[in-house]
Amino acid sequence: MTLREPVGSLMFPEADDRFWGYAVAPETALATKVKAAVADLEDPIYRDAMMNFDDRDLVQLAQTAGLDEVHVECHIDIGPGSVLRPIDLQGLLDTAPNPTAPTIRQGIDAALTTAEREQFLARLQQAVNDRDAVHRTAVAHVFATKFSEDIKRIDIPTLILHGTADRILPTDGQGRRLHAALPDAHYVEIDGGPHVMCVTHAKEVNRELIAFLAQTSPIHGVTA
Numbered sequence: 422m423t424l425r426e427p428v429g430s431l432m433f434p435e436a437d438d439r440f441w442g443y444a445v446a447p448e449t450a451l452a453t454k455v456k457a458a459v460a461d462l463e464d465p466i467y468r469d470a471m472m473n474f475d476d477r478d479l480v481q482l483a484q485t486a487g488l489d490e491v492h493v494e495c496h497i498d499i500g501p502g503s504v505l506r507p508i509d510l511q512g513l514l515d516t517a518p519n520p521t522a523p524t525i526r527q528g529i530d531a532a533l534t535t536a537e538r539e540q541f542l543a544r545l546q547q548a549v550n551d552r553d554a555v556h557r558t559a560v561a562h563v564f565a566t567k568f569s570e571d572i573k574r575i576d577i578p579t580l581i582l583h584g585t586a587d588r589i590l591p592t593d594g595q596g597r598r599l600h601a602a603l604p605d606a607h608y609v610e611i612d613g614g615p616h617v618m619c620v621t622h623a624k625e626v627n628r629e630l631i632a633f634l635a636q637t638s639p640i641h642g643v644t645a
Contacts, residue, residue, distance in 0.1 A: 422488065424563040426479065429472040431497060431559035432504070441513070441525070442503035442556045443548035451533060451541040458532035459523055467521035476561040488565035490594070497559045504556040510542070510549045564590055572602045579606035580633040582626060584614020607633055 437453060438446040445452045460468065476495040483491040507513035514526040523531075529538055548554065581603070583596025590596075592610060600608040609629050614622045 422483070422563065422565045424479070424561075426561050426563065428475055428495065428559040428561050430475050431495070432557050433472070435557065439555065440545065440548075441505050441518075442554040443545060444553040445541070445544050445548060448541050448544040451537055454532040454537075455525070455528045455541070459518075459525070459528035462523040462527060462531060464521055471519055471521070479561050479563050483563060483565040486565075487567060489567045490565060492564040492589070494562045494589075495559065496562070497557070499555065499557050501554065502552070502556050503554040504558055507549070510546050513545075513549065562589070566595070568598065568602060572599070575603060575606075578633075579603055580629065581606050581608045582611060582614075582618075582629055583609075584611045584616065584618040584622065586613050587616045587618070589616040 434456075435442070438444060438449050440452040440455070476493050480491055480493050483493075503513070505513060505516050505518070507516060514529070515524050517524045529541065533541060581596055581600055583590075583592050585592060587595075596608065596610065600606055611618050611622050611625050611629075614625070619626050
């Protein structure tokens with residue numbers, strides 16, 4: 422199993438003087454009202470599902486599912502720009518942080534008076550124009566495996582490709598182990614290939630795929 426999951430609980434809440442990364446001081450109080458309104462408008466069940474977990478919960482989930490080996494990496498990045506990456510202010514206002522959440526415009530309309538709205542939008546417009554924003558992202562990468570007896574039941578021609586430079590799923594723990602369970606499979610290690618070798622070593626991967634598809638290799642009486 423391979424999973425890439427944003428971890429909202431490690432990204433929020435953001436600083437009081439930031440609104441989706443944008444600097445909104447001195448309108449911090451208005452930003453706080455909008456944040457609260459957005460939270461109130463969102464279904465709490467869906468919000469909990471999106472926000473109330475971290476990388477440790479993903480480890481426990483994989484173990485509970487019966488997976489034998491679990492590897493989790495959590496990457497936290499902080500840099501310039503808003504995580505929402507709007508084109509302009511109107512694009513930002515019509516953006517929702519996730520499919521179950523209201524748009525930012527809906528939150529502003531629910532929280533602020535007309536005068537407050539004009540005041541807050543003027544400050545937000547200035548921040549967008551100045552690109553005065555800082556984003557914080559947290560993503561968990563989960564890699565989990567379970568080698569069961571079912572693997573040995575595979576009775577069709579099989580190609581196993583693995584990069585020797587894969588630092589996420591090492592060859593000894595994955596490619597070579599899978600080949601040991603499927604000794605009739607055609608196993609190839611791509612020299613220097615990382616985890617995303619289909620991108621970095623596309624020529625070598627395509628070469629092996631074409632060669633494999635062109636051959637006829639009987640496996641347990643089955644021909645390609």
